[in-house]
Amino acid sequence: MMYACPVCNGWxxxxxxxxxxxxxxxxxxxTGDFYGPYSPYRPIDDIRLTNGIPDVxxxxxxxxxxxxxxxHKVEITIEETRV
Ligand SMILES: [Zn+2]
Ligand SMILES: [Zn+2]
Incomplete structure (x- = not known):
């Protein structure tokens, strides 16, 4: 099962x-792109160390x-959709 952000994917x-x-x-x-390429398989501890947001x-x-x-600069949470 995969989830993907519709904004990142241009949908x-x-x-x-x-x-x-x-x-x-x-x-x-x-936001997480500042910390390197997106990987859905990073361990949870690694996510917490990088950006503090459990987005995966x-x-x-x-x-x-x-x-x-x-x-104004603001962080917006996008709900990922199942693909
Ligand atoms: Zn996105
Ligand atoms: Zn404004």
Missing amino acids: NEMQEACPQCGQSLQDYGR RLHQCIHTCYCAHCK
Whole structure:
């Protein structure tokens, strides 16, 4: 069974609104990408050491988003879908 983030895979556009001004947010990519290539097989301890977000276990993808209107940066959780 595999889960995949629809935004990372290009199936859906990021459709979140800025919590401060309501303008649409720009997707800056998956937050965990700062720590190297995505691997769904990393041990849990390794995940905790890298970014502190148990995204693999919960089947959620954390994206860093940016609002060009008010310069607000926010992390958005994307629910991964089963493929
Ligand atoms: Zn994603
Ligand atoms: Zn904004």
